[in-house]
Structure formats: structure tokens, C-alpha cells
Amino acid sequence: MTLSLTELSALRPLGEGPHTVALIAPAGAVLPERIEATCVLLEQMGYIPRLMDNARARHRYLAGTVEQRLADFHAAFHLPDVAAVWCLRGGYGCAQLIDHIDWARLPNVPLIGYSDISVLLSAFHAHDRRTIHAPVATELALLEQANGAEAEARSAAMASIAPALRGDGGHMNATHVAGPAVDLSGPLIGGNLTTLASVAGTSGALHVPEDAIVMLEDVGERLYRLERSLCQLLDSLEPGRLNAVCLGSFTDCDTGDSSVEAMMQEWLAPHDIALYHRLPFGHGAHNQAWPVGSMARLSSDGLEWRAR
Known part of the structure; x- marks a missing residue:
């Protein structure tokens, strides 16, 4: 499918206006x-794309040395009239930046991305800054290849x-799998399971407020690796702080005769943590944006988050 100029201008993922958008490569x-x-x-x-140096x-x-990626990262947030900082891709490398971010001089400009960017999204949430778990910028090019x-x-x-950037409320369908089947509320956190497990116990560890609803997705992993990552993540935090785990897509994950849901249910059951699945986010075409840190409600109607 080749999108016409009319179709492209109507899409406008950052909303109306001739916005300046900073493009950074903090990972791969x-x-x-x-x-x-x-x-x-x-x-x-x-839009006015500003590709960082x-x-x-x-x-x-990696997309340059730590020093190069960090320089781009800080500079992007200080561009005049920048509407958002949009990561070009994930991969690996964001965790290398965490200890070097100068939060005191970082304006509260929204950061957009997912996958390895999950580390930055969590750190931004911990420092009360806006982040959106959403497709990376280079996935715009996939629109022209899809049908x-x-x-x-x-x-x-x-x-x-x-709408996530505007601070609107939002909704995702979600199907209850196991655990308490009651209405639950809490802040949205999470992202890529393997990435978040890899930083457990470090300065980039997942920020987990009370009553958190944890959103998890992954790509290209065997089931035993997903189980290892889940156990690492759960052992690194207080399970009592979790209200629920919501599963997005686990794209190209080899699970054999088992399922991700069954494995997750086994480890969450002793902690009485609710498990939901089939949420439309993660690696793949269905990757709906959701605002990290927003207060949300889980019920039989799905996942709904409040306007900011």
C-alpha cells in the first residue's frame, strides 16, 4: 500500500499543527x-523533523557511543518548540544512559517509544515526566509496505x-485469564518483559508504584526465556505492589505446546495477582499507544485510563 499525501496528512500521529519532532536513536x-x-x-x-546529530x-x-547517544538525548529536549522526542528504534542500549541523564535540566517534553525504550519510559515515570508507550518513528515506513x-x-x-499526547483518556479491550475477577485500579507501568528483567536490581529498574497495573509484551523469545525473565522481574520487586498483569502481543515467541498465559498464571497465582491478555500493544501491527503512569481501571469492560 502506498499512502497518498492526503492520507498521510490525515494520519498525523502527533496531532494538528506544524510540530517540531526530535528524532533520537538511544539504543540500536x-x-x-x-x-x-x-x-x-x-x-x-x-511536521518538522529534527534528526539529532x-x-x-x-x-x-549501537547507534553511537554512550557519549554520542547521551548528547543527542539531552539536546533533543531543548530544541525550540519541540512537541515530542520520538525514538527511531529500540534494540539495546537505553540502560547505558540511565546513570548519566541530567534530570535537573530536562524539560517535561513527552518521550515516545517502546521495546528497549521501556527502560527510559520507566525512568521518566519515576521522575514525574510524560512518556508514551507507542510505535517507534521508523515504523511509519512500514505503513507503505502494509496491506x-x-x-x-x-x-x-x-x-x-x-490522543495520548493530548492527555485524553483511552481504552483497550482486555480479557480476564486468572486471579481476582474484580474491578481494579492503579497506574500503568511496564513494557518489554525481557528488557525490564535485564535491568532488575539496577538503577534502571522498573519503577513500581502502589497498586500498579503492569503491561508486558515481547518478541522473538522462547518460552523458557520468557519464564526466566518473569521470575527475575517478580523476584526483584514487591509482588504486593502489583494489582494486575496485562499481556500484549508476544510476537514470534516459540512456546511449543504451552502458552505464555499458562506460564504467567502459574507464577502470579501465589501472589493473587490478576492476569489479563489480548491487549492490542507490543511488537506487531497492533500497537496502540498508552500513557505510562496514568491511572487506569481494569474491569469486565477492559482497560480504561483517565484523562490527565
Whole structure:
């Protein structure tokens, strides 16, 4: 599917206006053609993309050294009239930045991303700054490669970013699997399971407020690795602080004859933590935006978060 200029301008994932959007690569190296395509599409949507100086850098599999990525990170938030800082991709590397972020001089500009960016989203939440768990910027290019239902899902995922940035309330369908089947409320946290488990016990560990609703997703992992990550994550925090776990997509995960839900249920049951699944977020076409830290309610009607 090739999107027309009219269709692109109507999508507008960052909302109305000629917004300046800062593009950073805080983790894995980004293919040059993906960067160029993303900037072109943003311009066609009516935005002003500002690619940070080191976004094309490469250091091993990373988007530059820690110093290069950190310089871009800080500079992005200080651009004049910047509406949001949008990560180009995930991969690996965000945890290397955590101890070097100068929070005192970081304006409260929203950060957008997911996957390895989960580490930054949690750190921003801990410092009372706005973050949106949503598709990375280079996934704009996938819109032109998608067709049919996939194209519709990817367009809807991109379009869901704007209301999240505005601070609107939102809703996701969610199906109860196990644990307490009662209405629950709490702040939304979480992201990529493997990434969050990898920083357990470090300065970048998942920030877990009381009564948290934990959103989890993953990609390309065997079931035993997902179980290892879940156990690591649960052992690193106080399970009593969790109200529920909500599962998004576990894309291309080899689970054999078992299921992610069954494995999760086994480890959550002793803590009386509710488990929900089939939420439309994660790696894949269905990746609806949700605001990290927002107060939300889980019920038979699904997951609903409040306007900010």
C-alpha cells in the first residue's frame, strides 16, 4: 500500500499543527534508508523533523557511543518548540544512559517509544515526566509496505499516539485469564518483559508504584526465556505492589505446546495477582499507544485510563 499525501496528512500521529519532532536513536543502530524514509514521511504529514546529530552513528550494533547517544538525548529536549522526542528504534542500549541523564535540566517534553525504550519510559515515570508507550518513528515506513488488515492496524496504532499526547483518556479491550475477577485500579507501568528483567536490581529498574497495573509484551523469545525473565522481574520487586498483569502481543515467541498465559498464571497465582491478555500493544501491527503512569481501571469492560 502506498499512502497518498492526503492520507498521510490525515494520519498525523502527533496531532494538528506544524510540530517540531526530535528524532533520537538511544539504543540500536538505525538503517540509513529507514531514517530518510521516516523524515520524508513526517514532512509529508506536515511536521518538522529534527534528526539529532548522532542519530546516524554506529558503534558496534549501537547507534553511537554512550557519549554520542547521551548528547543527542539531552539536546533533543531543548530544541525550540519541540512537541515530542520520538525514538527511531529500540534494540539495546537505553540502560547505558540511565546513570548519566541530567534530570535537573530536562524539560517535561513527552518521550515516545517502546521495546528497549521501556527502560527510559520507566525512568521518566519515576521522575514525574510524560512518556508514551507507542510505535517507534521508523515504523511509519512500514505503513507503505502494509496491506489490508495490517495496514489498518498500523494506521490505527500511529493515530492513537495523538490522543495520548493530548492527555485524553483511552481504552483497550482486555480479557480476564486468572486471579481476582474484580474491578481494579492503579497506574500503568511496564513494557518489554525481557528488557525490564535485564535491568532488575539496577538503577534502571522498573519503577513500581502502589497498586500498579503492569503491561508486558515481547518478541522473538522462547518460552523458557520468557519464564526466566518473569521470575527475575517478580523476584526483584514487591509482588504486593502489583494489582494486575496485562499481556500484549508476544510476537514470534516459540512456546511449543504451552502458552505464555499458562506460564504467567502459574507464577502470579501465589501472589493473587490478576492476569489479563489480548491487549492490542507490543511488537506487531497492533500497537496502540498508552500513557505510562496514568491511572487506569481494569474491569469486565477492559482497560480504561483517565484523562490527565
